[in-house]
Amino acid sequence: xxxxxxxxxxxxxxxxxxxxxxxxxxxxxxxxxxxxxxxxxxxxxxxxxxxxxxxxxxxxxxxxxxxxxxxxxxxxxxxxxxxxxxxxxxxxxxxxxxxxxxxxxxxxxxxxxxxxxxxxxxxxxxxxxxxxxxxxxxxxxxxxxxxxxxxxxxxxxxxxxxxxxxxxxxxxxxxxxxxxxxxxxxxxxxxxxxxxxxxxxxxxxxxxxxxxxxxxxxxxxxxxxxxxxxxxxxxxxxxxxxxxxxxxxxxx
Numbered sequence: 515x516x517x518x519x520x521x522x523x524x525x526x527x528x529x530x531x532x533x534x535x536x537x538x539x540x541x542x543x544x545x546x547x548x549x550x551x552x553x554x555x556x557x558x559x560x561x562x563x564x565x566x567x568x569x570x571x572x573x574x575x576x577x578x579x580x581x582x583x584x585x586x587x588x589x590x591x592x593x594x595x596x597x598x599x600x601x602x603x604x605x606x607x608x609x610x611x612x613x614x615x616x617x618x619x620x621x622x623x624x625x626x627x628x629x630x631x632x633x634x635x636x637x638x639x640x641x642x643x644x645x646x647x648x649x650x651x652x653x654x655x656x657x658x659x660x661x662x663x664x665x666x667x668x669x670x671x672x673x674x675x676x677x678x679x680x681x682x683x684x685x686x687x688x689x690x691x692x693x694x695x696x697x698x699x700x701x702x703x704x705x706x707x708x709x710x711x712x713x714x715x716x717x718x719x720x721x722x723x724x725x726x727x728x729x730x731x732x733x734x735x736x737x738x739x740x741x742x743x744x745x746x747x748x749x750x751x752x753x754x755x756x757x758x759x760x761x762x763x764x765x766x
Contacts, residue, residue, distance in 0.1 A: 515685025517710040517751055526685065526712060530618035530749045530760030532564035533609045537620055537764045540580070540609065546601045546627050550582040553607075554593035561611050569610035569617055569688045576733065581608040583734065588726050588743035589679065589718070590733045602630035604637075606745050610688055617688045619714040620761040623744035633742065639671045640719040640744035641766055647717070653709035653754050657692060662699035668719050676718035676743060678725050679735070684714045684749055707752045716747040
């Protein structure tokens with residue numbers, strides 16, 4: 515969507531802030547011994563305090579309020595009572611929600627307790643590359659060039675990018691135009707970012723794989739070679755200068 519009034523702006527800020535604070539609190543709550551279902555229900559409780567509705571449930575009938583993916587499960591992981599977090603796990607939490615007709619979306623990968631498996635370089639790369647990409651976005655910049663930047667920065671750090679997951683437009687729906695903001699230079703995408711456009715920018719940085727595949731549950735995505743993947747995401751408003759990061763309260 516494109517922000518066209520102060521009311522649009524304030525409602526987008528409120529929706530984005532709700533998911534950002536929920537993500538922060540879920541990161542604090544996630545500890546060894548906690549199940550992903552318990553973490554998910556805790557997150558939904560925070561969303562409800564804001565009066566927000568889980569977007570995965572509302573829009574897609576997803577079997578959880580948030581997407582929680584652990585270790586080889588790269589994204590869209592389904593929360594489960596028997597999936598108990600352990601020290602050293604790589605976890606991704608993706609929180610999206612609707613509030614008063616507007617949507618916010620954000621996510622982060624992090625480690626449970628001590629980094630005994632050396633996931634820090636991957637996570638740091640994903641977070642740093644996201645913020646670098648955002649700093650280069652302004653009106654009239656080609657979407658494909660931001661994808662190229664993400665890809666090149668990942669390659670410099672010895673990582674790959676996932677080519678079949680994308681950032682996207684957001685606003686009055688969870689997914690709007692532009693439909694695809696890739697992590698690589700897709701020459702078929704001719705669009706440019708537009709002033710006042712609201713976009714969810716994501717990095718999907720991988721230890722080796724470039725594609726993910728849907729698992730038997732119909733939701734969870736994983737690579738063929740069990741690569742690890744880190745994801746970070748912000749909802750932003752494009753301007754003529756630096757973007758407005760609506761989800762900055764999540765601390766990424």
